[in-house]
Amino acid sequence: MKQVFAVSAFALSVIHIGAVAEPLKIGAIFPLSGANAQFGANARNGMELALEDINAHRPAGDKVEIVYADVPAPNGAAAAVQRLVSQNQVVGIVGSFVSSITLAASEATERLGVPMITHSFADQITGRGYKYIFQVAPKASTFGEKQFSYAVDLAKQAGTRIEKIAIFYEDTAYGTAQADGIRKAAARAGVEVVIDDAYPLGITDVAPLINKLRRSKAQLVFPVSYFNDGILIIRTMKQQKVDLPIVGGAAGYIIPDFQKALGPYAEDVFSIAPANYDNVPELAARYKSKYGAFMAHESIMYGAALQHMVAAADKARSHDPAKIRDAIAGLKYCEGLATGIPGGCTAFDANGLTSTAYPIFVQWRGSDLVSVFPKATAKQAPRWQGKEIK
Structure with missing residues (x-):
């Protein structure tokens, strides 16, 4: 039976008395340049917010440092991991948001015996039998399944029976895995998928896809x-x-720049999400004051990942990556940014996949995202085609 450790702020202060005095270095691999740089910046901001709280409660000489590596594409991931471990002596890695980069990076962390915690969704990440990789969010197929079932449930509450849907997905590990979850959920529900189209990441002309959607008689688009x-x-x-309910697949649909780019076109767009800032209002207010925008989901998830890794190192009383890995696997951490994740904690099953988190639905209201489903996590009532569902 797996042993579970619950760590309190008091316990951490006691542990620190005997901790190693040299800094605890954590590597962070993110796309800080290129097309996905905004996700990397948001993740970095969340980690820096978490780091403030971590170091505020540690004695002098026992601080945590984050060493960042800009990795905008998968082909640079392994070298970045090697460099962080051999040159910077990091004891663990957090990153990288983009699933294809995480898959490449985790090949290296597994080979080197260094733990990695990610918020990337792709099923393969914890589906390969690796020992050193952990996912704080559910896997992509689960997001796809809930993306479908939540939408159909809300449509039913609004008086609409969904019989036909359309799926558009980019052809990376994230897009294909999540689309597969939607596809399988629709098959189980007897709902026809009238469009099931992959497209290349970075597509420049979507008019053929939208023209096909117009002719398809789909009632929902994913x-x-x-x-x-x-x-x-x-x-x-x-x-x-083309006026259909839209249910986005997290990622670009739930960051501040989405509404900035689309303005009124963003209103009432749904998205599946691993977390939302309205569940941790005090931390969200601190973040907005510091960075001038709401706290995106990747800010919450990667800040929580950092806190989990540091708490595990403290529990292990060691800078040995293997011992930290074992502590990560056995730790249930329910403080700080982890309280902003549905389920309220970070914890992992035997495969390294989250054992506590679950997806939620968010919906755009002006320049804010609000949690609208399931009811237990909702902060406002959902709207379907402009009408509020009571």
Whole structure:
């Protein structure tokens, strides 16, 4: 039976008395340049907010340091991991948001015996039998399943029976895995998938997809995209008066720049999400004061990942990556940014997948995202085609 450790702030202060005095270095691999740089910046901001709280409660000489590596594409991931471990002596890695980069990075962390905690969704991440990789969010197929079932449930509450849907997805590990979850959920529910189209990441012309959608008689559309592709799909739909409920696949649909780019076109767009800032209002207020925007989901998830890794190192009383890995696996951490994740904690099953977190639905209201489903986590009532569901 797996042993579970619950760590309190008091316990951490006691542990620190005997901790190693040299800094605890954590590596952070993110796309800080290129097309996905905004996700990397948001994740970094969340980690820096978490780091403030971590170091505020540690004695002098026992601080935590984050060493960042800019990795905008998978082909640079392994070298970045090697460099962080051999040159910077990091004891663990956090990153990288983009599933394909995380898959490449985790090949290296597994080989080197260094723990890695990610918020990337792809099923393969914890589906390979690796010992050193952990996911704080549910896997992509679970997001796809809930993306479908939550939408159908809300449509039913609004008096609409869903019989036909459309799926657009970018052809990366994240897009294909999440689309597969939607597809399988629709099959189980007897709902026809009238469009099931992959497209290349960074597509520049979505007009053929939207024209196909217009002719399809779909009642719902599920675009699984990163930021730029999602913006292009939604804008083209709205400009061509294709008025269907839209259920985004997290990623680019739930960051502040989505609404900035689309303005009124963003209103009432749904998305599946691993977390939302309205569940931790005090931390969200601190974040907004510091960074001038709401706290995106990746800020919450990666800040929580950092806190989990540091708490595990403290529990292990060691800078040995193997011992920290074992402590990560056995720790249930329910403080700080972890309280902003549905389920309220970070913890992992035997495969390294979260054992506590679950997806939620968020919906755009002006420049804010609000949690609307399931009811237990909702902060406001959902709206379907402009009408509030009581």
